[in-house]
Amino acid sequence: MLFVPITIGTFLLLCRRCPPLAVAALLIAAPLYCWITDLRTLVWLSISLVANYMLMTLIRARPGERERRWLTALGIVTNLAPLAAYKWLAAHPDRIGASVAVGPDQLLVIQSAVVPLGMAFFTLQQITFLIDAGNRARQPLGFARYAAWGSLFAQLPAGPIAPYRTMAEQYARLGCSVPSREMVFRGATLFLAGLVKKAWIADPLGNAVEAASNAVQSGHFQATDAWTLSWGFLLQLYFDFSAYSDIAIGLALCVGIKLPINFNSPLKASSPGDYVMRWHVSLMMFVRFYVFEPVFKLARRLPVRPTARRYAVAWSLAMVTAFVAVGLWHTLALTNVLEAVVLGLLLVVIQTLRLRWRTRPRMLRPAGKIAVHLVTRVGILFAAAIFALLLRTNGGATSMRVIGSMLDFGSLLRQAAEIGFDPGALRHATAGNRALLVATLVALLSPNTMQIFGIGDVPGCPHWIRWRPSLRWGFASGMLLVAALAGIAAPVVPRTFIYADI
Amino acid sequence: MPISDRAEWRRHWAGLLLAIVCILPVVSLNYYVNPVGLFGSPRHRAINRFTPLYASGIVSEFARPSFYDDTVADQATDVFLFGNSRAAHGLDTCGHPVARVTGAGWGFAEFSPLIRQALTRRKRKATILLELPLVESSAFAEPRAGLDDLIYAALAPRVTRASIETVLANLPYRGQSRTSVAANCAADKIAGPVAPTSADPATERSAYTHPDPVAYARNLAGLRRTVEGADEECRRSGIQHSIIFYRMPPTWYVTADMLAVNRRSAADIQSVITPRRRGAACEIRFADFVERPPGSTADRAKWSDPSLWLDTSHPSPALGKLILPALLAGSGAE
Numbered sequence: 147m148l149f150v151p152i153t154i155g156t157f158l159l160l161c162r163r164c165p166p167l168a169v170a171a172l173l174i175a176a177p178l179y180c181w182i183t184d185l186r187t188l189v190w191l192s193i194s195l196v197a198n199y200m201l202m203t204l205i206r207a208r209p210g211e212r213e214r215r216w217l218t219a220l221g222i223v224t225n226l227a228p229l230a231a232y233k234w235l236a237a238h239p240d241r242i243g244a245s246v247a248v249g250p251d252q253l254l255v256i257q258s259a260v261v262p263l264g265m266a267f268f269t270l271q272q273i274t275f276l277i278d279a280g281n282r283a284r285q286p287l288g289f290a291r292y293a294a295w296g297s298l299f300a301q302l303p304a305g306p307i308a309p310y311r312t313m314a315e316q317y318a319r320l321g322c323s324v325p326s327r328e329m330v331f332r333g334a335t336l337f338l339a340g341l342v343k344k345a346w347i348a349d350p351l352g353n354a355v356e357a358a359s360n361a362v363q364s365g366h367f368q369a370t371d372a373w374t375l376s377w378g379f380l381l382q383l384y385f386d387f388s389a390y391s392d393i394a395i396g397l398a399l400c401v402g403i404k405l406p407i408n409f410n411s412p413l414k415a416s417s418p419g420d421y422v423m424r425w426h427v428s429l430m431m432f433v434r435f436y437v438f439e440p441v442f443k444l445a446r447r448l449p450v451r452p453t454a455r456r457y458a459v460a461w462s463l464a465m466v467t468a469f470v471a472v473g474l475w476h477t478l479a480l481t482n483v484l485e486a487v488v489l490g491l492l493l494v495v496i497q498t499l500r501l502r503w504r505t506r507p508r509m510l511r512p513a514g515k516i517a518v519h520l521v522t523r524v525g526i527l528f529a530a531a532i533f534a535l536l537l538r539t540n541g542g543a544t545s546m547r548v549i550g551s552m553l554d555f556g557s558l559l560r561q562a563a564e565i566g567f568d569p570g571a572l573r574h575a576t577a578g579n580r581a582l583l584v585a586t587l588v589a590l591l592s593p594n595t596m597q598i599f600g601i602g603d604v605p606g607c608p609h610w611i612r613w614r615p616s617l618r619w620g621f622a623s624g625m626l627l628v629a630a631l632a633g634i635a636a637p638v639v640p641r642t643f644i645y646a647d648i
Numbered sequence: 649m650p651i652s653d654r655a656e657w658r659r660h661w662a663g664l665l666l667a668i669v670c671i672l673p674v675v676s677l678n679y680y681v682n683p684v685g686l687f688g689s690p691r692h693r694a695i696n697r698f699t700p701l702y703a704s705g706i707v708s709e710f711a712r713p714s715f716y717d718d719t720v721a722d723q724a725t726d727v728f729l730f731g732n733s734r735a736a737h738g739l740d741t742c743g744h745p746v747a748r749v750t751g752a753g754w755g756f757a758e759f760s761p762l763i764r765q766a767l768t769r770r771k772r773k774a775t776i777l778l779e780l781p782l783v784e785s786s787a788f789a790e791p792r793a794g795l796d797d798l799i800y801a802a803l804a805p806r807v808t809r810a811s812i813e814t815v816l817a818n819l820p821y822r823g824q825s826r827t828s829v830a831a832n833c834a835a836d837k838i839a840g841p842v843a844p845t846s847a848d849p850a851t852e853r854s855a856y857t858h859p860d861p862v863a864y865a866r867n868l869a870g871l872r873r874t875v876e877g878a879d880e881e882c883r884r885s886g887i888q889h890s891i892i893f894y895r896m897p898p899t900w901y902v903t904a905d906m907l908a909v910n911r912r913s914a915a916d917i918q919s920v921i922t923p924r925r926r927g928a929a930c931e932i933r934f935a936d937f938v939e940r941p942p943g944s945t946a947d948r949a950k951w952s953d954p955s956l957w958l959d960t961s962h963p964s965p966a967l968g969k970l971i972l973p974a975l976l977a978g979s980g981a982e
Contacts, residue, residue: 616660617660617666620662623667628667634796637796
């Protein structure tokens with residue numbers, strides 16, 4: 147509870163009194179944070195920072211382009227090797243003599259135990275460093291500022307992944323001047339909003355999902371349990387990770403750093419591709435720039451004619467490769483990787499159909515267009531819930547039973563009729579069920595925190611809601627502080643951030 | 649800084665101050681009523697001497713049995729049911745002359761002082777019913793109110809609701825002595841959902857089949873201490889209080905291994921209790937329903953029906969009502 151205010155306070159004080167030491171405050175905070183959370187991270191992060199910086203110096207010293215490329219490729223493989231090894235062990239717990247029987251929804255638990263905290267994220271950041279800093283036209287950061295970029299405590303557990311090319315300029319100025327009061331307050335309020343989101347929405351959702359999961363495991367469950375497990379887990383994932391992202395982005399703002407955004411209301415997406423690009427935006431940007439584009443550039447050299455088809459083939463190959471990369475990054479469990487391949491192929495098929503549809507004359511009337519839009523959106527949400535379910539249950543027979551129960555609309559209606567539309571039902575609902583209702587409304591209807599706090603230039607938020615120094619936001623900040631304090635002090639075992647387990 | 653900016657920031661600070669001013673009455677109310685006993689022991693003013701159902705659920709979460717010291721000592725009834733979440737969610741004492749005090753995960757570290765407190769101020773013979781927490785490792789020392797707890801007790805909406813309910817519940821009792829038997833009987837029905845147990849049947853089974861030997865030994869020692877403490881109270885007061893330790897029939901996950909473990913532990917329990925029965929000051933008994941559930945054949949069959957369990961270890965009140973009459977009949981309370 148005290149680590150964050152002490153670190154930020156020290157940094158701001160040093161910015162004012164002794165700017166050269168401000169970066170050092172952040173450099174000291176990172177190992178302290180690792181000391182508290184996971185010592186293995188400290189070891190791997192230190193090795194990664196020193197080795198990659200040395201390799202970059204070597205790459206930049208080489209005169210030949212070809213040689214530099216080989217060294218960069220070698221660096222990328224070397225960075226990925228320990229992560230892959232850890233992920234492989236996590237996907238095969240029997241190989242490490244895990245004595246605890248692994249249940250179908252225990253994959254993330256095992257991953258968090260095996261893979262050092264944040265390794266999947268700082269590894270990707272280091273890869274961006276190797277690729278971007280190799281450009282000899284640009285002056286690289288000195289080691290201290292580079293290390294501050296690679297180890298910012300706010301983003302260590304689970305990103306957002308901040309590519310070197312977009313962040314280097316900010317880190318070159320880090321600590322040279324005191325961050326503006328507006329930036330610090332905006333960041334602090336966003337940080338509090340993230341804590342509130344985690345404690346009051348994501349964690350109660352987790353309880354509801356866990357109860358539904360227990361019912362499913364016992365074999366005695368109803369359609370509502372099935373929906374709570376799938377839709378509830380999707381919302382839990384969204385609110386948990388977006389809460390974490392708010393906290394990370396808010397803390398970074400407090401030290402004058404603007405991190406990339408991670409979420410842009412994915413549940414409001416209008417197409418499957420749109421959904422993908424709104425969920426874990428920083429990862430998708432990484433995949434776009436460092437996987438999709440290189441593969442696309444390579445694949446468009448394939449001997450396919452005519453040109454339009456060649457580009458379509460190249461695009462499809464790049465798309466599937468990108469999704470395989472995303473799947474592998476999450477876990478090396480075969481089921482999940484296959485899911486990623488299927489998802490990639492599905493997006494290729496959908497995009498192809500959409501292109502064909504666009505070339506045809508518009509036949510639909512306005513009512514038809516609205517119907518198509520609604521069906522698409524409901525379809526996206528349903529597919530996302532199924533995908534979340536597969537992640538939670540790790541596929542298999544359990545997921546099939548749950549999906550079967552979800553589609554048993556007769557049973558669902560019967561249960562709804564039993565409950566009735568009694569307003570008292572909400573009063574007697576558990577905190578988890580109330581959180582499920584609130585989370586659904588917020589995710590589908592309200593502007594997101596990035597829009598409210600004016601981060602990442604995400605449009606679509608009414609002006610009167612946007613954060614700015616005012617009486618209303620001052621009051622809201624105070625209330626957020628109270629809610630955050632009450633939330634984190636609650637007498638419950640705190641739930642870790644789900645993506646930190648990845 | 650432009651003047652308009654300065655004005656905006658002034659308003660921002662004013663808003664922040666306003667929020668603090670708004671929250672101060674809430675903090676004061678929670679501190680003064682102290683519905684869950686985190687700001688020291690409740691002082692039992694006219695507004696908080698009786699703990700309503702909602703607040704007692706929160707007290708259980710903080711595992712603070714000392715909160716009940718005065719409640720236990722002042723009870724009008726002479727029969728007490730102490731237990732953990734299994735008793736809390738499974739045994740409905742409404743309609744029975746029983747005062748129930750329960751806490752999730754409580755063990756002998758909590759029960760032992762509660763039993764002594766219940767016996768200390770009794771002028772008549774008291775009966776204590778206690779489910780043995782021998783297989784599940786649970787005992788933990790009473791935690792102190794840390795900074796987190798104090799912040800929660802001052803600010804949490806649930807605690808504020810508990811404060812308001814405490815004040816409202818105490819208004820009708822102004823000038824009366826506390827008789828919380830009727831009010832506490834169904835307290836734990838609203839104590840929140842049962843904490844989820846392991847989703848993995850294999851893990852769950854292994855927890856029952858291979859109890860942690862350290863926890864098992866600690867619990868046996870706790871049982872011995874509890875028995876000795878109760879004897880001391882009986883000797884001091886000269887009243888032969890009755891203490892009935894009991895075990896419910898096993899969870900529907902039961903396997904032959906688990907039954908074997910239960911059989912072995914029954915012998916251990918008897919070895920602790922039996923010598924006391926011969927020369928002890930209290931009347932101490934062990935009602936073991938593990939292998940012989942009470943009631944008719946149809947009643948016994950109910951224990952293996954998963955739908956009558958709240959989860960893998962918590963029986964529903966439908967099963968609890970098979971046990972409670974048997975216990976009360978044994979105690980002579982009904």
